[in-house]
Amino acid sequence: MKRLVVVGNGMAGMACLEQILAFAPRFEVTVFGEETHPNYNRVLLSSVLAGEKKAEDIVINGPEWYRGHGIDLRVGVRIVDVDPLARTITGDDGAVTPYDTLLLATGSTPWFPPIAGLGKGGVFAFRTLDDTRALMARSGPETRAVVIGGGLLGLEAARGLQVRGCDVTVVHVLDTLMERQLDKAAGVYVRAKMESLGIRVLLGRTTKAILGNGHAAGVEFADGSTVDADLVVVATGIRPSVELGRKARLTVNRGIVVNDLMETSDPNIFAVGECTEHNGICYGLVAPLFEQGKVLAGTIAGNPGPRYAGSVQAAKLKIMGVDVFSAGAWEEAPGVEPVRYEDPGLGVYKKLSLRDGKLAGVILVGDAGDSHRYMDWLRSGANLDRARRHLLCPPPSEDAGLDVAEMPESAIVCGCIGVTKGTIIHAIHHRGVNTLSQLKEVTRASTGCGSCTRLCEDLLRAVAPEFEEEVKTAICGCLPFAEDRLREMLRSERLKSVQEVLDIYGNGRGCEICKPALSYMLDMLWCGDHVEDRSARFINDRVHANIQKDGTFSVVPRIRGGVTSAAELRRIADVAEKYNVRMVKITGSQRIDLLGVKKEDLPKVWADLDMPSGQAYTKGVRMVKTCVGTDFCRFGVQDSTSVGIELERRFEQLYTPHKVKMAAVGCPRNCAEATVKDIGLVGQEGGWQVVVGGAAGKSVRKADLLTTVETSEAALEAAELFFQYYRENANFLERTYDFVDRVGIEKIRKETVYAPESVKHALRDRFARSKQRAVDPWLERREPRHPMQFIPLQPLEQVLA
Amino acid sequence: MLARREIALFNLGDRFLATDNRCPHKGGPLCDGIVAGDSVVCPLHGWKVRLDSGMVEGPASSGACVATYPTRIEDGIVCVELPVSLFEAREREVA
Numbered sequence: 088m089k090r091l092v093v094v095g096n097g098m099a100g101m102a103c104l105e106q107i108l109a110f111a112p113r114f115e116v117t118v119f120g121e122e123t124h125p126n127y128n129r130v131l132l133s134s135v136l137a138g139e140k141k142a143e144d145i146v147i148n149g150p151e152w153y154r155g156h157g158i159d160l161r162v163g164v165r166i167v168d169v170d171p172l173a174r175t176i177t178g179d180d181g182a183v184t185p186y187d188t189l190l191l192a193t194g195s196t197p198w199f200p201p202i203a204g205l206g207k208g209g210v211f212a213f214r215t216l217d218d219t220r221a222l223m224a225r226s227g228p229e230t231r232a233v234v235i236g237g238g239l240l241g242l243e244a245a246r247g248l249q250v251r252g253c254d255v256t257v258v259h260v261l262d263t264l265m266e267r268q269l270d271k272a273a274g275v276y277v278r279a280k281m282e283s284l285g286i287r288v289l290l291g292r293t294t295k296a297i298l299g300n301g302h303a304a305g306v307e308f309a310d311g312s313t314v315d316a317d318l319v320v321v322a323t324g325i326r327p328s329v330e331l332g333r334k335a336r337l338t339v340n341r342g343i344v345v346n347d348l349m350e351t352s353d354p355n356i357f358a359v360g361e362c363t364e365h366n367g368i369c370y371g372l373v374a375p376l377f378e379q380g381k382v383l384a385g386t387i388a389g390n391p392g393p394r395y396a397g398s399v400q401a402a403k404l405k406i407m408g409v410d411v412f413s414a415g416a417w418e419e420a421p422g423v424e425p426v427r428y429e430d431p432g433l434g435v436y437k438k439l440s441l442r443d444g445k446l447a448g449v450i451l452v453g454d455a456g457d458s459h460r461y462m463d464w465l466r467s468g469a470n471l472d473r474a475r476r477h478l479l480c481p482p483p484s485e486d487a488g489l490d491v492a493e494m495p496e497s498a499i500v501c502g503c504i505g506v507t508k509g510t511i512i513h514a515i516h517h518r519g520v521n522t523l524s525q526l527k528e529v530t531r532a533s534t535g536c537g538s539c540t541r542l543c544e545d546l547l548r549a550v551a552p553e554f555e556e557e558v559k560t561a562i563c564g565c566l567p568f569a570e571d572r573l574r575e576m577l578r579s580e581r582l583k584s585v586q587e588v589l590d591i592y593g594n595g596r597g598c599e600i601c602k603p604a605l606s607y608m609l610d611m612l613w614c615g616d617h618v619e620d621r622s623a624r625f626i627n628d629r630v631h632a633n634i635q636k637d638g639t640f641s642v643v644p645r646i647r648g649g650v651t652s653a654a655e656l657r658r659i660a661d662v663a664e665k666y667n668v669r670m671v672k673i674t675g676s677q678r679i680d681l682l683g684v685k686k687e688d689l690p691k692v693w694a695d696l697d698m699p700s701g702q703a704y705t706k707g708v709r710m711v712k713t714c715v716g717t718d719f720c721r722f723g724v725q726d727s728t729s730v731g732i733e734l735e736r737r738f739e740q741l742y743t744p745h746k747v748k749m750a751a752v753g754c755p756r757n758c759a760e761a762t763v764k765d766i767g768l769v770g771q772e773g774g775w776q777v778v779v780g781g782a783a784g785k786s787v788r789k790a791d792l793l794t795t796v797e798t799s800e801a802a803l804e805a806a807e808l809f810f811q812y813y814r815e816n817a818n819f820l821e822r823t824y825d826f827v828d829r830v831g832i833e834k835i836r837k838e839t840v841y842a843p844e845s846v847k848h849a850l851r852d853r854f855a856r857s858k859q860r861a862v863d864p865w866l867e868r869r870e871p872r873h874p875m876q877f878i879p880l881q882p883l884e885q886v887l888a
Numbered sequence: 889m890l891a892r893r894e895i896a897l898f899n900l901g902d903r904f905l906a907t908d909n910r911c912p913h914k915g916g917p918l919c920d921g922i923v924a925g926d927s928v929v930c931p932l933h934g935w936k937v938r939l940d941s942g943m944v945e946g947p948a949s950s951g952a953c954v955a956t957y958p959t960r961i962e963d964g965i966v967c968v969e970l971p972v973s974l975f976e977a978r979e980r981e982v983a
């Protein structure tokens with residue numbers, strides 16, 4: 088078998104190797120990689136920095152892939168020499184490896200302009216997973232970060248750092264951002280977007296030096312001005328890594344020169360990816376690398392297919408809420424007709440450059456939804472004379488499927504990986520693909536920058552017989568994230584209001600599903616220190632009462648543990664009469680419900696009751712049902728009444744993913760049904776059982792045992808750990824019985840009562856902070872949130888008067 | 889409220905829209921609902937009503953709608969254009 092040695096375990100090398108293995112699995116393959124990671128998707132490092140993805144999510148081929156193909160993977164080895172005559176390479180560990188065929192896929196390295204002090208601590212590049220990890224470790228709230236470089240990479244780095252809490256300034260040497268992808272006008276729009284996200288942008292500044300004694304403290308510009316910084320990221324460009332090409336005496340200009348078959352000047356050595364130069368162009372994006380890889384795989388496998396004719400370059404800025412797309416030759420030149428549309432109010436700028444009736448280039452800012460249409464025109468070179476009226480405003484199509492139906496089979500859907508519509512349809516018909524993740528696995532489509540996800544889904548919807556929507560995992564259509572991802576993202580974010588989250592991560596509008604969910608999440612994550620937006624809440628949470636079918640409300644005051652007094656009962660009776668309450672009802676939860684109260688009477692009713700809210704209307708702590716316990720019962724072995732009252736006092740006024748009903752009973756006879764409550768304390772001889780996840784409503788479920796403890800205080804603490812854990816990890820509207828089923832009681836035990844002390848401490852601390860901020864919502868009777876909070880609609884006469 | 893007809897006014901940030909305050913399902917108070925894009929979701933049973941056209945979006949089969957009223961902003965005051973019949977109804981009520 089021939090020995091194929093690949094230097095560079097990056098995107099281009101491995102994509103090409105995959106193709107080679109598919110064509111001709113008759114090589115003995117060795118792969119050298121300087122980075123100590125399996126092959127990962129470099130493009131998504133920005134998403135890792137921004138907390139949208141985790142490092143393990145971006146792995147393309149894990150160790151099992153190499154093993155499965157019998158590939159000898161050597162990570163952490165840098166190849167330092169090539170001997171093209173002896174056909175060997177040498178690693179920095181001194182080991183010499185012979186090859187028959189050598190593939191150089193060494194990518195590029197960051198290029199730094201001449202700035203003094205680049206060696207200081209706190210100065211980073213942004214190229215590898217290790218760089219990203221280092222940035223993540225160093226950034227955080229109160230960190231002042233300066234990003235040098237206002238290109239794609241610099242802006243994505245800036246946004247990532249800002250999401251991590253840093254105060255960020257982007258410095259660019261030219262007077263327009265992303266000049267390689269955008270014209271000046273578009274650059275202005277992008278600048279405004281970045282600034283609206285809270286990122287400072289300084290243009291026309293040449294950075295001269297990194298200030299600071301051993302560690303970065305600021306940067307100094309050529310004009311003498313300075314900016315303070317604890318962290319500096321240099322994203323000023325890349326240079327192809329051609330050192331091995333030189334050692335092998337290949338023809339090298341800026342990159343290792345390759346021809347249309349991707350051959351170098353040595354018949355046994357090939358090159359692919361960012362380290363190459365084809366027709367005078369060095370590419371810096373992934374799509375061309377995949378196209379090169381396909382051609383090269385044919386060449387190496389001995390059956391050359393189509394030749395490589397260069398790529399249409401397309402770039403997309405991967406910052407949520409800042410749509411920027413650019414492709415082709417958009418520059419204005421003689422013979423080029425620009426077609427423009429702009430709306431500064433909306434922040435939308437679009438420009439098409441036409442040459443001889445064909446699309447030559449495109450720039451989209453603020454709305455890149457149609458980018459695939461333009462890419463298609465660019466690649467196919469279609470004549471656009473007849474589409475002229477609808478170049479920038481396509482006629483509204485009746486259904487989303489139409490767009491996809493119109494695309495030719497050869498049209499490229501995923502530009503990053505170069506997957507055509509035909510390939511996807513083939514995968515659907517012949518490989519049983521029905522979901523987006525299956526499609527990703529089989530074709531790799533949509534695993535790059537992700538901008539074609541919608542198109543892939545449209546195709547699946549139109550063609551796959553049993554298409555299964557995966558957005559089920561997303562909260563709703565407004566926010567394309569599953570709830571657990573969103574919780575993690577918001578944890579690292581500085582966003583405090585529902586509208587901000589929707590603007591940045593969603594469609595800016597929201598709906599009845601995501602708004603209340605986000606309201607809850609922000610309240611929980613910020614321990615009550617968020618910006619409350621009542622219009623994002625359900626009516627019950629705007630007026631703190633339960634709306635009834637006739638538009639009146641029910642009022643349930645808090646009666647902790649179901650224990651009340653004659654004085655309280657008297658006040659309740661008085662209120663019932665004074666406000667003509669239609670029904671006074673003893674609830675199933677050992678409390679009293681006053682039904683049929685008018686909205687405008689709510690504040691007065693609460694004042695007259697002079698009792699806190701029982702929160703029977705909200706997703707929050709309901710009640711603790713108790714039995715009489717040791718005080719009166721002849722079987723009682725624990726004081727269930729006072730422990731129950733204490734439990735209610737500790738948890739009340741906190742909001743939860745769904746309602747939380749609790750109970751405490753004095754012995755296993757279980758008179759208050761603690762084993763079918765969300766949290767139950769069951770008294771025993773010498774201690775308590777703490778049970779969780781019970782239900783006796785729409786579902787009936789016996790609670791699971793969380794732990795058995797000896798003292799009442801320990802029981803309350805265990806309940807508290809579970810309670811906070813549920814608040815932080817359950818999806819909105821997920822009751823404890825679904826939550827416990829989904830997560831599993833073993834895992835919950837490990838992460839609450841049996842967790843390390845530090846973890847428990849952190850849970851207790853966040854609980855305490857939330858509790859400290861919690862107040863009785865009925866106190867809004869004194870200071871309404873809003874002058875109209877409790878006011879019903881008024882007759883016109885009164886309004887006018 | 890005019891002649892016992894309640895009018896709900898929605899502030900969508902960039903414009904105001906007015907509709908009857910009665911959900912076509914079972915009369916729920918639309919003004920107490922959650923706004924989702926250009927629609928409001930009734931607080932009682934979750935019917936979704938478009939605020940610009942008044943059409944019920946969900947459930948799609950209902951085909952029901954509520955009355956909508958044109959609005960405009962004059963000197964910072966939101967004006968809602970109401971049909972004359974409503975004022976006549978009120979005259980009758982007063983009389």
Ligand SMILES: Cc1cc2nc3c(=O)[nH]c(=O)nc-3n(C[C@H](O)[C@H](O)[C@H](O)COP(=O)(O)OP(=O)(O)OC[C@H]3O[C@@H](n4cnc5c(N)ncnc54)[C@H](O)[C@@H]3O)c2cc1C
Pocket residue numbers: 094095096097098099100119120121122129130131132133164165166167192193194195213214215240328331359360361362370371372373374376403405536
């Ligand atoms: C943060 C970030 C975001 C990006 N976003 C996009 C995007 O949205 N769209 C897009 O199209 N492109 C994007 N890119 C660019 C894209 O990642 C690159 O074009 C692509 O990864 C290049 O692939 P490659 O295989 O040529 O090089 P690389 O992926 O860099 O792989 C080269 C590998 O070779 C190794 N190596 C080099 N020399 C040696 C040696 N002597 N011995 C052993 N190993 C060696 C390196 O360690 C490296 O792992 C982004 C890049 C970054 C850093």
Ligand code: HEM
Pocket residue numbers: 633643674675676677678679680701702703709710712748783784785786
């Ligand atoms: C709109 C519909 C509903 C309203 C307004 C409503 C309201 C209430 C109220 C106010 C209480 C008393 C709570 C308290 O005292 O804190 C209660 C208790 C209860 N509700 Fe409902 N409820 C509704 C639907 C349901 C449904 C659909 C179920 C079951 C499938 C249900 C099961 C219960 C049970 C079991 C209790 C008693 C809880 C206990 O004692 O532990 N409810 N409900």
Ligand code: SF4
Pocket residue numbers: 714715716717720721722723724727752753754755756757758759
């Ligand atoms: S649960 Fe036990 S202690 Fe409580 S009332 Fe019933 S029998 Fe008595």
Ligand code: FES
Pocket residue numbers: 911912913914915916930931932933934935
């Ligand atoms: S009354 Fe509006 S949905 Fe039923």
